[in-house]
Amino acid sequence: MNNEDEFYDAVTGLDSDESCEGTSEASFKDAIVFDGHPKNNGAPLQENGIKRHRTTLPAPMFSRNDFSIWGILKKCIGLELSKITMPIVFNEPLSFLQRITEYMEHTYLIHKAGSLSDSLDRMQAVAAFAVSAVASQWDRTGKPFNPLLGETYELTREEQGYRLISEQVSHHPPVSAFFAESLTGDFVFHGSIYPKLKFWGKSVEAEPRGTITLELLRHKEAYTWTNPFCCVHNVILGKLWIEQYGTVEIVNHSTGDKCVLNFKPCGMFGKELHRVEGYIQDKSKKRRCVIYGKWTECLWSVDPQAFEAYKKAERKGDTKKQKQEEVAGAENEDADEMPDVQETVAVIPGSTLLWRISSRPAHSAEMYNFTSFAVTLNELEPGMEAALPPTDCRLRPDIRAMETGDMDQASKEKERLEEKQREARKERAKDEQEWSTRWFQLGTNPHVGTQDWIYTGGYFDRNYTDCPNIY
Template identity: 80%
Template sequence: MVWTCVEEGWWIYWTKDVEYGAGRQEEKRRPQRRFMDVVKEDMQMVGVIKEDGRVRWRKKLPAEMISRNNFSVWNILKKCIGMELSKIAMPVVFNEPLSFLQRISEYMEHTHLIHKACSLSESTDRMQVVAAFAVSAVASQWERTGKPFNPLLGETYELTREDQGYRLISEQVSHHPPISAFHAESLKEEFKFHGSIYPKLKFWGKSVEAEPKGTMTLELLKHKEAYTWTNPMCCVHNIILGKLWIEQYGTVEIVNHRTGDKCVLNFKPCGMFGKELHKVEGHIQDKSKKKRRVIYGKWTECMYSVDTKVYEAYKKSEKKSGGEAKKLKQEQSCEAEEADEMPDVQETVTVIPGSALLWRITPRPAHSAQMYNFTSFAITLNELEPGMERLLAPTDCRLRPDIRAMEHGDIDLASSEKERLEEKQRAARRERSRDEEEWSTRWFQLGTNPHTGAEDWLYTGGYFDRNFTDCPNIY
């Protein structure tokens, strides 16, 4: 007698095979649980549904991080100074087991901030929470020194999190230049968050600089508001020698296109003595350029908001009591001449009396360093449960054999599969060129962002109807 798991429509039940001579009889037990309680109308399996009906996502990867001690990135990059790295083939050992499309989905880790912004009635209050979300979207990059896998042309990634009230679809819409488009939307039609990203990477001898070209657009549908911004620059130091470390720097301007309000955030470069490392400061101004609130904190830790007058009074008091007499000249660290050793973090955020906490980073799991410095959220992104592949588009990142092999610690298989997939992609490109065919995107098309007037890749809809018959065979 054997109990067998059977899926029938939306239900899972168990059958007991009882042998009677040459024949068989099935005895059905009562349904144990709805196949997708968590996602209801969308057939998307996320995590594992336990007996209490709650979803449990995995808390670690199948294997620990692959050691890079026996590999030299210098042998690969020494001829590439000043070049864009998107066209340079890197050994898989320098990757992390996620596609760049999955890395983009990490913008959604702190979606609760969008929900909070939707619930607020005052535009300045909404702007400061949107600003916190924009900072939180880059927080997962802290200590993430592995390179995500370059998506193949036509590759997709979907993510539905009913517990956080959204679903997301992304697609690699161009290979040269590499462009990734994404679209996330509230399951209750409260917001839309979308954009297209064209990351430009350059090697400067001791560091790799990443310029995240592309605009983020957040629409709060109830308030008929649209916010746009571009992410800050990112730099990975000590590529050749020493401990790798990351900094973000540059000015991020968030615009509310309905009210004319702006939030100007300055991600500060660390400077000569590291006093500004990780710091973010800025302000919210209305359309008449009057400052309404000051935003401050660290992108690796937390963000606060305080009244402008309170902030100015605090700074004057600080100066009188022996604060810094003058600011050190801020330098673009990627181009600085001094050593690239990571400065000690001088202090945590000093909270100004009267400040309101906007956001605090979610602590990483204790074993994060052995898991490519992933957050708890990132650890779940490539999870593939039995039967899930039937529900995904055949182009989904979770089905990529090279990423799957690396996640399981098989570097040789990951390398060979990566080479196979890249050659398959090149062969398909040659065939299209021979037949004079243009690549056709599946879920996004090039258009005009209605809020900025700039060219952008926009979601055309239809993915969640789950008609995948014309998806390309890229794996």
Template identity: 80%
Template sequence: MNSEEEFYDAETGLESDDSCEVSFKDALVFDSKQVTSGSRTQENGVWERRKALPAEMISRNNFSVWNILKKCIGMELSKIAMPVVFNEPLSFLQRISEYMEHTHLIHKACSLSDSIERMQVVAAFAVSAVASQWERTGKPFNPLLGETYELTREEEGYRLISEQVSHHPPISAFHAQSLKQEFEFHGSIYPKLKFWGKSVEAEPKGTMTLELLKHKEAYTWTNPMCCVHNIILGKLWIEQYGTVEIVNHSTGDKCVLNFKPCGMFGKELHRVEGHIQDKSKKKRRVIYGKWTECMYSVDPKVYEANKKADKKSGGESKKLKQEHSTESEEADEMPEVQETVTVIPGSALLWRITPRPAHSAQMYNFTSFAMTLNELEPGMERLLAPTDCRLRPDIKAMENGDIDTASTEKERLEEKQRAARKERSKDEEEWSTRWFQLGTNPHTGAEDWLYTGGYFDRSYTDCPNIY
């Protein structure tokens, strides 16, 4: 099977409505006399985003991932066909849009006059961007070549467009912009996944770029590594690890964040620790917390004094914990979280995670934000590009709990994509991206996929038919 679309999954072609000079703001407000489910309409007639998926998560108990993966140790998983039951009902493009859940942090950074204060809020945003992955053990659908996703949140002041710009290798590009020209946030991601026997490791290759336009600043960073443990046996759990370096290309300020690996006894599980230094390499602030919970900032001298005091008082308890810890030979047991973040006196809270809904575990461990991403808002369908993820029949079927239709449609779309690629090869025709083009990131000098503009003009007549 020669297709990278078969591990993460898409292409489209509906005729677009000619009357496209309409904003999503118009689509979100409608006459309360219209036929609706009732529970989704507020008293003032304003449409309300859903708080649950149409159906609960499909059980995976009768499926063995080992039968698929046992011959794949050390291989890149994008080449392995996975049953749809191991997916979650979102495309990888939609998963990328979850970076925007904590956009209020960008707005906060825009409002600050001090560059070090801006950097610490940007660092909190970089951490918050991966927070939604906590306990999300389902695999997003691989985007089809040419697939797009639009996310417009006028109440939060931004809009985002993403496109699957390459299939071999799979590359997803995105561009978000403030509706008030305060910021732009963009990047391209090439996820590399490998199976290592008991775990799957994901390396999110690609650079994130955040531009604060008022301050004429540009920040860049790469996301940490992600590992899903106990693929074969035991309870699935996720850790993030690696060094994330955030650079302010305008001031020379830098933030170095260490996403700590779990360690043998779980002491460092979910922990993030780092510092901000100015262009003269003087350490200005220490950042600490957990990517699953919250992030704080504190003066470096206060942090070091607290660390020394901790070492004096914590030696015996650490030794006791090690004596009572045992390793499992059968599964990589997730260590119990011993405590939440211990706040150092004088620290400033930078970010705290939004609590998940009570029924999240029955709905793929989605956040409240993720629950809304595949929803078609009133009037939206006539505005969307025909390549938008929300129109994918396999994702929609899975969201509705229809696993058989989801599987059938996934296979049909993959076969359609293969046939289109074969036809292009026969005609010696190159695939042409629609909204992004390969260029040079002006801040890093590296190759990057850059948004060419025009998506929100609502002219989609030349979009491919991928569904």
């Protein structure tokens, strides 16, 4: 095993569609322009030779009941988890490059933003996309495989109008860069992700690092933001559960509009569990609308005055209930228990629905709690291998073995690949050579002025002769 194996965010969706109390059909009609489903007039879908996307994994997930993470983490309290080896049983059969591709599950919200003429409406759609990007993490307690240096992942979704390329551009620190673009030239979406993780005894916390940028080309607008903090509770004892918290600021660098979203921490009695609340202000700092909901369920927009009136009435009704909870409540000494009662979002009259999470497959619990979208990400059909570079995640033998349920082979392949990576690094050091990235180069994000990994182009020209043999 490699002591350089990064413990990435073991992050956790709602596999029930009973959410968003008070939702009406008219609200959905107003909120959704593109529903994310293929429009192909009954013809079979084609994507790199694939007629349709799979709906299940080759084998059910391996049970983790007989394994304990405590023996690994007990010496790591307060330390950054950048060099901790984790047994493969705690993984899920996806690379972290594929995991960040799950941002694209709700691409219809980007299409919607591009179709709107009003900048305030566009910001609402972008805010919904930013929240939806973390929704697939709910109940995802498996850790993605750490990408090898030079590893890549490609995803083309012609029926949803985009294609994406990502690359592992650095190993220490681990940095994953991605670039997605509309097939019709409407948008580009890009960024680089390098979370810093720490273990705090009962939980693992991921500090978000890296700027995410969405450019709506037709409107000549660029939006930037950073993801919220992520915390996985009960990594030692009890049921694993996740919360996201912190302030996310989405800035429209063209208009000066800003959306401020507060991902609320759970709190002692769990009243704020999964809740998101914020507002959109224009360049004169006037609040134009309030946004509220849950990142595990749905997101709504409402007039600020209506929101304040509703909250004022709510606070009066909650006073007695809060006192009762304070008398009855007590923290569990053994585990950070997730609250049993998780009320759905109460919809304020006059609200507009911006986004609602997709329901998960009925057998999701047997497939690492994957969404329908996640199930498709490691799909490899006949003829597809010839069109991909040799660095694509789908060709990784350890992930492929785990997906088919062969855990022993997956563990052996993982160790072999890590050893091969170490040897390659030693050879470069001996020859005083620096690693050269293939599809991205270090530069400056023009919108925020910070260091970023910029896509250099050329990937989809399909010339992969100089790609390294990393597997």
